[in-house]
Amino acid sequence: MIQVTLLSHTPNPIRSLYMAYRTCYSTLTPQQVATRIEDDRITEAQMRQFIEERLKTGHASPLEQVAFEFGISGVSRAFSHQFVRHRVGISFEQQSQRYVTYKEGEFPYTVPETVKKAGLAARMEALFGDLGVLYEEMVAAGVPAEDARFLLPNATNTNFKITVNFQALLHICDLRLCTRAQWEFRRVAALMRAEVVRAVPELGKYLQPKCGELRMGYCDESLADWEACPIGRVRPHREALFRLYDQYRMGQLAPLRDEDWAAIEEKEPAGSGEPY
Ligand SMILES: Cc1cc2nc3c(=O)[nH]c(=O)nc-3n(C[C@H](O)[C@H](O)[C@H](O)COP(=O)(O)OP(=O)(O)OC[C@H]3O[C@@H](n4cnc5c(N)ncnc54)[C@H](O)[C@@H]3O)c2cc1C
Known part of the structure; x- marks a missing residue:
């Protein structure tokens, strides 16, 4: 089962984001801004409002100053290959198939719903069982895990610990919450979104597919x-x-039609304008 957990994030994302933006647009130094936040001359509500306005603009680099750490488990290697194509603003650590040897050839895997619906899950699993047996034989014969893994399918499950900044997460959600994206990636993106919405709703709401009302629309x-x-x-x-x-x-x-103009001018319908 896919599990996505927000392990940690920038301690006070709203404050960090405010400080980043404010530094750009203020004669105050960041230290002075920090002092004003601490003595409540700049309130939480003001920070939120300021950020909200900035987020309507294309000034995106401050968003890189807020980071989220996720634990992601039970995803397939078919997913992971797509995931690691994201190169900017995201750092990955992934379970190794060189240093981790599957005991008794039992590797975890994902069977897609479409395969189950097609009635082919049992055959897929039987094949994986055979692969596991051969994997175990190879390991027993001294083949290192890094070579025995050549047998393993895209369905093999893997785990990640990642750190991603908010700007990169927005981009990932733009692409991977789109219905064009593969189902597993959509599910992971949706789970990351749910975690951020839970922890920092003010930012989480912006994690949308690119056609979202807070993205391109x-x-x-x-x-x-x-x-x-x-x-x-x-x-x-x-x-x-x-x-x-x-x-x-x-x-x-x-051109606007007569009925459009009637709606604009709120003309009274014919015959209803007679005096009492
Ligand atoms: C629906 C869908 C189908 C896909 N199908 C395929 C496929 O068939 N084959 C395939 O190989 N991939 C495929 N991909 C992966 C896709 O090509 C990208 O590699 C992946 O989505 C990462 O996107 P990105 O490069 O925008 O993200 P990131 O790597 O995170 O980069 C973010 C942004 O930084 C900028 N950037 C990053 N690196 C550079 C650079 N070197 N030079 C200039 N600008 C840069 C770009 O603006 C980029 O959008 C698919 C992706 C999707 C969403």
Whole structure:
């Protein structure tokens, strides 16, 4: 089973973020800002409001000053290969298949729901059982774990301890909460999000797919993917926005209709304007 636990985070994320942003926009030194926070001249509410406004802008580097540490377990190597493609603002430690030898060839693995639904789980598990037997034979014959692991499938489970900064986590959620992302990655991203929402709701709410109302608000995937997306219809596709912009620029927008004007002007319906 996939488990994601927020192990630790920057002690006071709101204060850290406020300090980072404030330093950019103030004549005060960071030390003076810290003193004002300590003696309550700058309140928690003010810090939150200031951050909220900054988060509407593209000034993202202060977000790198807040970090989250997660323990992630029971994920497949199919997932982990995708996970470690994220290169910026995230540090990984992953269970080794060189230094960890699976005892008696029993390696943990994930069977996807689609395989179960197709009625093929038993055959998949039987195959993994055979692989485990051969793995054990290899280890007994002196083959090191780093070579015996060549037998192991993508389904083999693994564990991570990671540290990720808030900016990188936003980016990961942009991509991996999108319904285009693989189900396992979506699940891990959703669990990371839930953990941050629980610990720091003011920041956690920003962890959304890129079409989220606090992110881009529209879809930049292909039109076919947008059409296939379960939430595609509630978010505009990028092409619709461009088309609208082009029509506007070229003066080709359909004029407002009579009924639109009636709604704007709140005209009384015909016949209802007679004197009492
Ligand atoms: C739906 C989906 C399908 C995918 N399919 C495939 C696939 O078929 N094959 C495949 O190989 N990968 C695939 N990927 C992985 C994808 O190509 C990226 O490697 C992965 O999502 C990491 O994204 P990133 O590079 O934006 O993130 P990070 O590595 O965390 O980088 C964050 C940002 O930093 C910047 N950056 C990082 N490194 C550089 C650099 N060297 N130069 C300039 N800017 C940089 C970029 O703006 C980048 O967006 C897929 C990803 C998704 C979400």
